[in-house]
Amino acid sequence: MANKVLPAWHPQADIETLHARAHLLHSIRAFFAARSVLEVETPVLSAHGTTDPYIESFCAAKPRSAHNSQAEFTHAGYLQTSPEFPMKRLLCAGSGCIYQICKVFRQEQSGRRHNPEFTLLEWYRVGFDHHDLMQEVDAFLQHTLACKPAQTISYQALFEQIMQIDPLSITHEQLVNHVDTLGILAGTADEFSHDDLLNLLFSHVIEPNLGHDRPLLVHSFPASQSALARINADDPRTADRFEAYVAGMELANGFYELADAPEQRQRFESDNRVRARAGQPEIPQDEHLLDALAHGLPDCAGVALGLDRLLMLKMQRADIQDVLAFPFQRA
């Protein structure tokens, strides 16, 4: 499909795929309606962005005009990379369980599984922890993909099973040696952080094996990769975070949500310090979110799932371009 040369005006996805997308959206809304989860909309354009050093936002700008003659462009805000912050503000305000289907934007290269603009399904369940939510993700995948029930495994057990290393206790030196022995990198492994190397092994060695017979839910990631998840109460080496894999592809990322405003503030600040050191733009942290968290986030778990990838799986397409009406190059 990807090799077929189409004129630039022409959609990349075929008409059958457009129908499949519409059908998928319909069946997702039915899934949540049956569970009394409320559909919401939040702003795509916002004064705040993500501070995550590995996710770069697009800025929206106002072009020069008679009313705006100062500079060629003036900054108007950030396009969301995820609807997480405003959705958490709704939860803090007492919305109850909510979901959203929306466009998100990330400065990334296009690839077989990446488009800079893509559709995300994000949902939050009040009173759920990450294990409860993993069960619901399993039900969701069976509902939308008609697949077998999912298996679950911890991050640690997965590394031990596939690579015979313990990702929670391995020293940095051992990890560097391990990666260098595998010869994956063009350079040497000691230029990379511990988490970068774990991510590298995960995406290159482990991920291609996952979820071929049935979906696989991987949980209990290292605490250093907690992002916006809680640290586990029993094992502080791990975070209450999970990811879903189907047919060797990452499909969803879920958290037992961090509700602690001071800790959230610390993570924002530490992200911006990492950004400053790397010469990346510092991003204004979302004070509205911090105020909302201080007001109180109900105990909840949330998950974000890539809808374009879900459609790829449903349509058995290997390239994300083939499920988008107009991928970035044609947008």
Add this chain to the structure above:
Amino acid sequence: MANFSTNEFKAGLKIMLDGEPCNILENEYVKPGKGQAFNRVRIRKLISGKVLEKTFRSGESVEGADVLDTELAYLYTDGEFYHFMNNETFEQIAADEKAVGDNVKWLVENDLCTITLWNGTPITVTPPNFVELEIVETDPGLKGDTAGTGGKPATLSTGAVVRVPLFVQTGEVIKVDTRSGEYASRAQK
């Protein structure tokens, strides 16, 4: 030579890796939901011919390789070097045994070969997809066999040995596919 960032990587780009010029065959962008992005690249080392997979940190810059493909006619060998000529400029260039490698058995005078130059020096010699060579030795075939069942070995004028159908005889000129080393047909007169 210019440097290339990973976001300029694409099939056909020539870069340096471990001091050896390489050709990118495939480039895939790998970005976990959280964490560092990588470019996973399938690469052919142009001197050793080895194909391998390597991963770069996205955004990293890599030195480009000054590699150029040029079409030159094979002239002769002096025993040590193989001499080629540009038919337009008449400029001559000599490739050593290492650059020619196993392809020596497909070198036919006046055939246009693709010579890959790195910093002006030949590193590989690729013969045309089809060459015509004379059979200097093969067993006489059985009369009446035209189906070419199984075939028989035949030694060609350059020393190459290929399997040919039983009906092809010593002294005939045949066309050989140099990519597979297989007999294609009798040469057109």
